[in-house]
Amino acid sequence: MIFKILTGLVDEAAVVKTKAEHYMARFANDEITVFKHWSEEATYLYLAKGKRAAFVGMTGPPTLDKIEEAAKRLVMVPEDPLYVPLGGPQPANYSEPAEGFEKIPDLVKAAIDAAEGVERSAGVVHMTYIVVEYRDTAGRSGSYSANRVYLAMRSFIGDLSATSTSAGRKLADIKAEEVGKRNAQILHAAKGLPQVKIEPRRADVLLSPLVFGHLIGELASSWASGSEILAGSSRYTKDDLGKEVASPILTVLDITSDKAAYGFTPFDLEGVPTRPIEIYRKGIFAGVLHTRRTAHALGMEPTGHALRNWAMPSPGHIYIAPADGPADAEELFRELKNGYYIHNNWYTRFQNVKTGQFSTVGRDVLLEIKDGKPVAFVKFVRIADTLENVVKNIAVLSKEISQVYWWDMPTPVHAPYAVLKNIGITT
Amino acid sequence: METLIYKALDYGLALGASYVEVRWQRDAGTAAGLRNGQLEFSTTYFSEGIAVRAVAGGGMGFASTTNISLEEVLNAVEQAVRLAKAAGKLRKSPVTLSEEHMANFSYTVPAIDLEPVDLLKVLDESVDKMVNVRRLVANVWTTEKRVVTSDGADVFSKIPRIYIYAMLIRHEPSLGSLQRDLFFGGTSRDSVEGAEKVVEEESKKLSLLLEKAKPISPGRYDVVFAPEMTGILVHESIGHPFELDRIYGREGAEAGESYIRPGNLRIRIGSEYVNITDYPAVPGTYGFYLVDDEGVVARPKQLVRNGVATEFITNRQYAAVIGVHSNGGARASLYSREPIPRMSNTYLEPGDWKPDEIIKDTRRGVYVVSYTEWNINDTRYSGRYGILEGYLIENGELKHPIRGFIEVETPELWGNVDAVGRDFKLYVGTCGKGNPSQGVPVTMGGPTFRSRNLKVVP
Known part of the structure; x- marks a missing residue:
C-alpha cells in the first residue's frame, strides 16, 4: 500500500x-x-x-x-x-x-x-x-x-x-x-573496611565487567563508527586499520548477529544482515561498523549496523574476548597487587571525543587493594584518562566473561574483568 | 478523543482503580544534521499515543499504546490496572497521591516556523574555518498533550520547541585538541536568534585557547563562575538531588539517590547568599510549561532559600510521602513514559554585585566562563568540571587563559559563596532520568557568582 x-x-x-x-x-x-x-x-x-x-x-x-x-x-x-x-x-x-x-x-x-x-x-x-x-x-x-x-x-x-x-x-x-x-x-566483603580519600594520581586498576564493558562500548560507539571516521571525530582513520593500536591481549567484536546476545538483531534498518565485526584483533584495529552509506563512502563493505537510525552506525552488542587471567575476585586482587578495584561506573563524559579524553565516576564498591588484599573502601573515585590509554594499558583479562547490561551502559556487552596499568584516577 | 479519554477513565475506576490518569500525547517535527557542512540526515517524525496510569491494589501501574482505538485504549487501561495490582503485592505500603486542586485549562504557544536544514546552513557558515570537525543538529517540533485524571484534571497544551546542538573540534597535532559543545533552544522563534554570532565567537576562541591556555598550578583558588557554569552547577548539584523521588530511593538503581536523606530534608547546603529556584512558566524558555503532566499548575519551586533546602521537586506520589502538596514537577517526555519529578528552568537567583566587581574584588582566583567534560557522583555530592574557557585572576585582573578542573563537594561549593552577581542568563540542556530514559527539555543558569577557596587541579 x-x-x-x-x-x-x-x-x-x-x-x-x-x-x-x-x-x-x-x-x-x-x-x-x-x-x-x-x-x-x-x-x-x-x-x-x-x-x-x-x-x-x-x-x-x-x-x-x-x-x-x-x-x-x-x-x-x-x-x-x-x-x-x-x-x-x-x-x-x-x-x-x-x-x-x-x-x-x-x-x-x-x-x-x-x-x-x-x-x-x-x-x-x-x-x-x-x-x-x-x-x-x-x-x-x-x-x-x-x-x-x-x-x-x-x-x-x-x-x-x-x-x-x-x-x-x-x-x-x-x-x-x-x-x-x-x-x-x-x-559483606567491603563492610567494616575503613574509608579513605584519594588524591589525583596514576594507579593500576581492576575493572569489573560492568566498567570495562562500559568503556569499550563507548569506544565502539565513538571510534569504530563509520560516520565518526568520516566526520573526523574518531581517533582512528581508515588508514589505521591493520595497525597495532591496543594491548595485544585485547580482542573486541560486535556480535549483534549472535542469537544468544541480549542485543541480537538479525538485520538493520537498511535490511542488511548484521555480521560479526572484529574491532580489535589482538590489539590490532581490525574493523569498522557501517551503514550502507558510510561503507560506500569509505570504500568498505556494509556491516548491518544502521541499528538506531539510517545515518549513523552503532554497535548492538559488544563481545570482549577473555584471556588467561583469573576468574576469582580474590585471585584478581592478588593479580592487581596494589591499586583500586572499581565495581561500577556512570556519567561518562568526553572532554574531546577525538582524543578520547574522558572521565567516568566510580559507583558502588570502590576498594583500595594493597598487597593483593582489600584494605579500605574509597568514597569517591573517577577514572580520568584517554580511551587510548584504556586499550593500550590492559595487562590482564580474566578467563571468564559475563553478559551484562544496565541503565547507564551504552551497549550490552560480554566482558571480562580487566587489570589496567597506570591509569589516571581522581576524586 | 474526549469521549475515548473519559471512557478510559471510567473503565479504570470500574476495574477497581482508586486513581486513573489518561494522557494523550503527540510529538511531531523535523530534524536534520550537518557533518562538516554536508547533509548528514534529514528526518520528519510523528509520535502519538495514549498513556494510562492507575493506582490499584496498593500499587502503581502504567500502560501505553500507539493504537488509539477504543478497544486498544481500554486494553491499556486493563493492563495498567492489572500491573498496578501485581505491583501492590510487592509493596510494604500502598501508593497514595497528594490531594490537589486539579487544573482545567487549555493553552497553546504560537508555532515555530523554522526549517532545520536552513538554520544549520547559516550556523555552519559561522564556524571559524580553523575548526576541523563540525557536527550540527537541529530539531523543530511541537508537543501536544491532553491530561485527564479521575480526580478532576483536564488540561490541553500545545507547545513548540526548537533545539540546536553544535559540536566543534579544533585539532592541531602540534598544539593539541579542543572540543566545544553548544546548545540553543526554546519555545519561541526568538530563542535561537543570535546563535550564529555565538557559534562564530565560540569557534574562534578554540584556536586562541589551544595556543594560549596554560595548565593551572594545583591548589585552592577563589573561583568566579560565569552564568554558563552557574547553570551546570545548579542543575547537577541542586536540581537533581532535590528531586523527591531520588531522595526516597526510587532512582537508586539508575540515576541514583541524593545527599539529602529521608528524615533530614531541610538541611543547610549553602551560604546565606544562595537562593535557587526551579520555575517552569518562564515564557519562551526550553523548559517552559504551565501545568504538569499530572494536571497540577506549575509554580516557582523555592529549592534553596538563604542557603537552606526549603522545597523539593515533586509529583503527587512523593508529595504525599512527606505530607505536602505537589509543586507541579511531574513531567513525561513521550506518550510511552510515566510522569516523574523533573527540573524545568533551574537557576541561582541574582544578587547585587556587578559581575566585573566580583572579579575586581578577587585577589587570587580563577574566572571560569565555560566547561568541557563534567560529571558528578550519583548522590550529587562530588562534582568535577573541566574548564574550557577560564582565566587566572591576580589582584582583581584577568590574566592568561588556563586549563584545569574544579573538583568540588556540593556543600563546599555553595557554602563558600560570598558574592552573587546581578546579571542573569539561562542555558539550554536535555536532562536525563528515569527508566526507560526520559530526556526532557530544561534550562539552567543564573548570574555570575564567586565561591571561595575551591580545589582546582591541572
Whole structure:
C-alpha cells in the first residue's frame, strides 16, 4: 500500500514496520515502585528521489497524508553526499514467540530475597518483544521477532552499594538469585573496611565487567563508527586499520548477529544482515561498523549496523574476548597487587571525543587493594584518562566473561574483568 | 478523543482503580544534521499515543499504546490496572497521591516556523574555518498533550520547541585538541536568534585557547563562575538531588539517590547568599510549561532559600510521602513514559554585585566562563568540571587563559559563596532520568557568582 502511494513521488523507498511490547518492573527499597507495559507500533520510511534522501518515522498505522507530506519534503533537502541506491543481500528471516511477562515480579522477589543481610535493594526487570518487517523497492524483504530481557539490581548497606546484572534473550537466562547473592557477597566483603580519600594520581586498576564493558562500548560507539571516521571525530582513520593500536591481549567484536546476545538483531534498518565485526584483533584495529552509506563512502563493505537510525552506525552488542587471567575476585586482587578495584561506573563524559579524553565516576564498591588484599573502601573515585590509554594499558583479562547490561551502559556487552596499568584516577 | 479519554477513565475506576490518569500525547517535527557542512540526515517524525496510569491494589501501574482505538485504549487501561495490582503485592505500603486542586485549562504557544536544514546552513557558515570537525543538529517540533485524571484534571497544551546542538573540534597535532559543545533552544522563534554570532565567537576562541591556555598550578583558588557554569552547577548539584523521588530511593538503581536523606530534608547546603529556584512558566524558555503532566499548575519551586533546602521537586506520589502538596514537577517526555519529578528552568537567583566587581574584588582566583567534560557522583555530592574557557585572576585582573578542573563537594561549593552577581542568563540542556530514559527539555543558569577557596587541579 505504501509503495503504491509513493509511486511517482519518489524513486526509491524502504519501509520498516516495528512492533515492540515492553514490560518493566522497577523496584526500590525492596518494593515495586511501578509496573509498566508500553506497546509501540511504528513505521519508518527511507525515501529517495535522485540523490535527495529523507527518513521518516511515525507511530501507529501510516496514513496517506503523512506519507505524502514526507515525500514532498524531499525537494527541500540538499542532495545526500553519501547517497547509494537501495540494494544488497536479502535480510534474513528469524522468528520466535513472545514470552509471557507474568513471572517478572517473581524475578524481582527472588533477587531481593537472595541479597541476604543487605539493608535494601533497588532495580529493574525489563523484558522486550520486538517484531520487525523490512521491504524495499529493490525487491528485498525480510522479518524477524525476538525477545530480550535484563535484570539489574543495586543493594545498599549504609554508604556502600553494589550492582549486579543479568542479561539474556529469555526469562530463563536471568539468574535473579545469583544477582542478589553477588550483591550481598560484595557488600559483606567491603563492610567494616575503613574509608579513605584519594588524591589525583596514576594507579593500576581492576575493572569489573560492568566498567570495562562500559568503556569499550563507548569506544565502539565513538571510534569504530563509520560516520565518526568520516566526520573526523574518531581517533582512528581508515588508514589505521591493520595497525597495532591496543594491548595485544585485547580482542573486541560486535556480535549483534549472535542469537544468544541480549542485543541480537538479525538485520538493520537498511535490511542488511548484521555480521560479526572484529574491532580489535589482538590489539590490532581490525574493523569498522557501517551503514550502507558510510561503507560506500569509505570504500568498505556494509556491516548491518544502521541499528538506531539510517545515518549513523552503532554497535548492538559488544563481545570482549577473555584471556588467561583469573576468574576469582580474590585471585584478581592478588593479580592487581596494589591499586583500586572499581565495581561500577556512570556519567561518562568526553572532554574531546577525538582524543578520547574522558572521565567516568566510580559507583558502588570502590576498594583500595594493597598487597593483593582489600584494605579500605574509597568514597569517591573517577577514572580520568584517554580511551587510548584504556586499550593500550590492559595487562590482564580474566578467563571468564559475563553478559551484562544496565541503565547507564551504552551497549550490552560480554566482558571480562580487566587489570589496567597506570591509569589516571581522581576524586 | 474526549469521549475515548473519559471512557478510559471510567473503565479504570470500574476495574477497581482508586486513581486513573489518561494522557494523550503527540510529538511531531523535523530534524536534520550537518557533518562538516554536508547533509548528514534529514528526518520528519510523528509520535502519538495514549498513556494510562492507575493506582490499584496498593500499587502503581502504567500502560501505553500507539493504537488509539477504543478497544486498544481500554486494553491499556486493563493492563495498567492489572500491573498496578501485581505491583501492590510487592509493596510494604500502598501508593497514595497528594490531594490537589486539579487544573482545567487549555493553552497553546504560537508555532515555530523554522526549517532545520536552513538554520544549520547559516550556523555552519559561522564556524571559524580553523575548526576541523563540525557536527550540527537541529530539531523543530511541537508537543501536544491532553491530561485527564479521575480526580478532576483536564488540561490541553500545545507547545513548540526548537533545539540546536553544535559540536566543534579544533585539532592541531602540534598544539593539541579542543572540543566545544553548544546548545540553543526554546519555545519561541526568538530563542535561537543570535546563535550564529555565538557559534562564530565560540569557534574562534578554540584556536586562541589551544595556543594560549596554560595548565593551572594545583591548589585552592577563589573561583568566579560565569552564568554558563552557574547553570551546570545548579542543575547537577541542586536540581537533581532535590528531586523527591531520588531522595526516597526510587532512582537508586539508575540515576541514583541524593545527599539529602529521608528524615533530614531541610538541611543547610549553602551560604546565606544562595537562593535557587526551579520555575517552569518562564515564557519562551526550553523548559517552559504551565501545568504538569499530572494536571497540577506549575509554580516557582523555592529549592534553596538563604542557603537552606526549603522545597523539593515533586509529583503527587512523593508529595504525599512527606505530607505536602505537589509543586507541579511531574513531567513525561513521550506518550510511552510515566510522569516523574523533573527540573524545568533551574537557576541561582541574582544578587547585587556587578559581575566585573566580583572579579575586581578577587585577589587570587580563577574566572571560569565555560566547561568541557563534567560529571558528578550519583548522590550529587562530588562534582568535577573541566574548564574550557577560564582565566587566572591576580589582584582583581584577568590574566592568561588556563586549563584545569574544579573538583568540588556540593556543600563546599555553595557554602563558600560570598558574592552573587546581578546579571542573569539561562542555558539550554536535555536532562536525563528515569527508566526507560526520559530526556526532557530544561534550562539552567543564573548570574555570575564567586565561591571561595575551591580545589582546582591541572
